[in-house]
Amino acid sequence: MSAVAAPQASGYNFAYLDEQTKRMIRRAILKGIAIPGYQVPFSSREMPMPYGWGTGGVQVTAAIIGPDDVLKVIDQGSDDTTNAVSIRKFFAKTAGVATTTETKDATIIQTRHRIPERQLTEKQTIVFQVPIPEPLRFLEPRETETRKLHALADYGLMHVKLYEDISRHGHIATTYDYPVEVADRYVMNPSPTPKFDNPKMHMSPALQLFGAGREKRIYAVPPFTKVRSLDFEDHPFEVQKFDKPCALCAATNVYLDEVVLDDRGGRMFVCSDSDYCEERRADGHRGELSGEAPHLVGGAA
């Protein structure tokens, strides 16, 4: 999609939400930035999409977006899946802002499940859609108690979970939504991004905002903030490793998706970040299967 501003639909306030609501959300965001990793309650609004489709992220984006912003929306690393396309269209229609699929051109990136491979910059803000903001949720069912545990920085329980992982699987088997400690204080859920992306959050130059619509929580990691993945001294944090490079663009050290090719066990591993993969292919990088891939995904055939 090209970065062409569409005219704003009539009958809506800029970016769908009314100004009072945006103000309330901005206050929550500011508080979140002031207390990195702390979950700020906010009065989440009904959005024209079901819970679980990014209502929290959309509200955060709506509160921070301006007419000059360029929006990119990704879902599982890809710009062309349903969730990404419809949210991008939603803002093109209600705010008339320019949209893009290219990470380098975007000023706001709303994301579900990934952080782009390309290093984000100080000029960018990344907005995460969060289903479950509470890292202690499945360890301690009482919300009153989890709040107390956060207040007292009583996080022994979090390590009990990791202990159980190692005792059952021989290694820490949590692969996504891997808990992190922000600025040496709050333990935070990074939303269901693969743990592969956790190191990107550490000292990121971009502002990171998290919105959970159903749970009515907003939290934030300001630029250049320490983000440490929890681990044990003798079982240090590790990211996923892949045996092969991307089959289309030959990138290594990126997060790969498995794509099933036929019903005879054929499969390939390609970049989950579709923009990054396209960019590399445009630069002339070729993976082992790019010759056979259809032209549509950048192959020769």
Add this chain to the structure above:
Amino acid sequence: MMAKLNDKPLLSARNLGKHYGQRLGCRDVNFDLYEGEVLAVVGESGSGKSTLLSLLATELPPTAGAVNYRMRDGETRNLFDLTEAERRFLLRTDWGFVRQDARDGLRMGVSAGGNVGERLMAVGGRHYGRIRDTASDWLNRVEIEPERIDDLPKSFSGGMRQRLQIARNLVTHPRLVFMDEPTSSLDVSVQARLLDLIRGLVSELGLAVIIVTHDLAVARLLSHRIMVMRQGRVIETGLTDQVLDDPREAYTQLLVSSVLAA
């Protein structure tokens, strides 16, 4: 090996009382507890034993009185003046609480090793291997085979669960352990083994214990001193043997005589 004991009281209750609205929980409770001492609180149900235990463990705010506790740094403080953070820290380092129902004291969805290791991790243990070694050592001490370290407490018998609870509480070497009817849900032979184990650990570690029980046999076997409660008041205190062999109060006499071959 006996731990070195201090001659100042570890915990002392002063005019401690609790009303639930108009209804009396307990009142005017006064006692001193020294290190290495086991105090049994006995009485019929509804006599205020459990209320007293909850007050001492700071689970309930009192309506009157104070509980002074000598902290590890030697300073004596009123437990109800501590901040929430200090109280929680005390609860998971210096204290233990063994519940009547193991399900209240254990995490049933977490393996035995995780249950024992939780306190270690809560006080900053971040080395998996060492946490596991300590856990397996403690399982051994409470007579649970170390091979069962990765089993869930769900698969444990009632007696094993109680022993696991004890291991989980003692792993941080507390100085004071509260026990609320620790043996009453077990059958007689398992009770005897558990009592034996508790008695061994108490003398070995020099633990102070406040044990609430309605079973006078348990009180006789474990405790040095006894406190008899009735209708929210302490009606008789003294050395366990003395009180049980030669009860002064009419109610205590009734209690002692009602036990079958105690």
